[in-house]
Amino acid sequence: IQIASGSIGENGIGFVYSMDAFGDMLGGIIFSFLFVFLFSPLKNLYIIMMLNILFIAGMSLFEKISIKPKAAVLVIILPFLILGFMLKPIERGLIKREWHGFDVLGVKSSLYGDLLITKYGSTYSLYENGIMAFTFPFRMDSEESVHFPLLESKSVERVLVIGSGVRGLLSEILKYPVREIDYLELDPALINFVKQYLSVSDRRALSDTR
Numbered sequence: 774i775q776i777a778s779g780s781i782g783e784n785g786i787g788f789v790y791s792m793d794a795f796g797d798m799l800g801g802i803i804f805s806f807l808f809v810f811l812f813s814p815l816k817n818l819y820i821i822m823m824l825n826i827l828f829i830a831g832m833s834l835f836e837k838i839s840i841k842p843k844a845a846v847l848v849i850i851l852p853f854l855i856l857g858f859m860l861k862p863i864e865r866g867l868i869k870r871e872w873h874g875f876d877v878l879g880v881k882s883s884l885y886g887d888l889l890i891t892k893y894g895s896t897y898s899l900y901e902n903g904i905m906a907f908t909f910p911f912r913m914d915s916e917e918s919v920h921f922p923l924l925e926s927k928s929v930e931r932v933l934v935i936g937s938g939v940r941g942l943l944s945e946i947l948k949y950p951v952r953e954i955d956y957l958e959l960d961p962a963l964i965n966f967v968k969q970y971l972s973v974s975d976r977r978a979l980s981d982t983r
Contacts, residue, residue: 775825813882815864826853864905877971890970901960907940910972915941923949931955939967941961943978954983 780843802854808817830850868880868889875891882888887904899906918960919942921927938956946954958964 809884814887815867816860819860823853823857824964826850839972845899879966881962883960885960888963889959892970896917897967899963899967901963906963907937909940909970910939910969910975912914915942915945918942919945933957937949939964939971939975939979943981944974947978947983951983952983 789790789939804817808820812820827850829849844889864880868877872889874889876893877892878897880887880889884940885931889903891898891900896908896910897906925930929949932946932951934946934954936958938958943954943956964979968979971979
């Protein structure tokens with residue numbers, strides 16, 4: 774405020790608050806429509822932290838202080854810059870510590886949450902925000918979910934699947950002469966994330982034109 778008041782006169786305080794409001798709106802837009810899609814939570818935290826540190830450092834350069842405090846500010850920034858090159862190992866270490874005892878195959882952050890897949894023997898488990906969503910391949914569960922209701926109907930042409938269709942439901946439904954399947958998933962990233970771990974029949978079901 775002192776810097777703004779001294780440089781642009783009596784309206785300096787109002788200018789600072791207007792710029793603060795503009796920065797809040799711009800930051801919210803950039804974070805919601807860009808950073809969430811491009812970076813993990815830890816990387817977003819680091820970017821926001823570095824922007825604040827660089828802003829504070831930039832403001833200190835305009836203050837009428839000696840060279841030594843300014844040099845000290847630059848020395849303080851250096852470790853944080855080095856930290857940026859260590860984010861991936863830190864993320865892997867945090868995940869390994871959090872999921873101790875699990876064989877973690879992959880992690881992905883999306884707009885709707887964090888996806889993580891583990892393997893135990895020949896079985897895969899998908900977690901959404903730390904909560905197990907489903908396990909696959911688990912044919913008995915998929916067969917029970919599909920065959921019991923479809924066998925009670927003489928003719929089924931259209932089927933709606935809401936969530937967890939990739940765990941084997943689609944391939945079981947396609948054993949019937951259905952005309953169309955509508956598969957809805959809240960998180961679109963889930964399908965591509967899980968697809969590489971699916972069996973051949975389940976991958977083929979996803980590409981079926983029905």
